[in-house]
Amino acid sequence: MSGAPIDRYRRRLLGGAVAAGTLTLAPGVFLHRLAEAKPEAEPVTAAVRWGLLVDANKCADCSVCVDACREEHGWDGHGRPRSDAQWIRKVELRDQTSGRQLSLPMMCQHCAHPPCVDVCPTGASFRRADGIVLVDKHTCIGCRYCMMACPYKARSFIHEELSDQKPYSPRGKGTVESCTLCVHRVDAGLAPACVDACQRDGRGALTFGDLNDTNGALRRALAEHATTQVRADLGLDLGVRYRGL
């Protein structure tokens, strides 16, 4: 009976054994694969909470993550930085006293208590059981309340008619969008495109994993180092954590 793979998946989830591994495709090309992909007929569960750790000490003055995201989801701009789509952006910080400079990526923080979901009048903005905050563009009316509610300026609005979208990343005029944590890749057992790109071409500043898995790479990194949540005072319980801020 075909129920067998699901039982195994459940057992592994409950046992907390979803460990991150690395699959070598060709010399120098790595595909970071979470040990077991979710069976495609299984709904996501709250047993997993996907999260991301950004190590500002490693993050260099490059834009590999941003380029990878743009390539993956096809949100190329129209040369209008104030209104162009922006799923992830690089932020430069400078301490005025010491002169210490930091460069780090900022995107949807995948809050456990997302303000965008609170304000959405149609229920289009929602949080999936596994912690990924998404926009259901089928019900989005483009009111942009969520853009105003987000403390991280993570969301953008599509002003232009589009064509040739990626099959796994539908985008259309009149809807709001933001980082999906590459939900199509995560459901297939892969890490988000920015994480893969940073490991491959950057300095390995991004760690993706399950915040609930105490043996996972993410939880081990969080246990080992002091990390912060941006605007922790808001109490939103973020899925994206920063080290070295």
Next chain:
Amino acid sequence: MRRLLPALLLLAAWPALAAPADGAGRVPLPAVDAGAGGQCVEPVEFMRRNHMELLLHQRDETMHRGIRTQRHSLRNCINCHAVDGAGQPVTLDDPEHFCVSCHRYAAVKLDCFQCHTGTPEPGVPGVVGADAWSRGLAATDPRGANP
């Protein structure tokens, strides 16, 4: 006479009612190219009336619950059907596009493609056979198989 009139009317309308289904009648049928599939994921008669229900159901399952079975997904429709006889992709601008041709004929506005791409992914074949969700798992899933 009262009985004769309906019978005469029926007789007069007979040629239109009895028009053959192959498009040779007064109203031409759309030229639908079924694409590469040859066989749909469900019986054709069922799909003609219910494809929108399947797509709507699959849309919510995928978006909100992360269920990514291919059988009733829009991507699978496009990968199989949006190709011509030679297997070349057909774009939405082409009136022969599988979805476009029928929707034009029926004058039903099609807004899937404001966001979704209407052209198939190169090298990705459509899935015709039963997948785990709609067949094998139906027995173990309390909600049963897709409609």
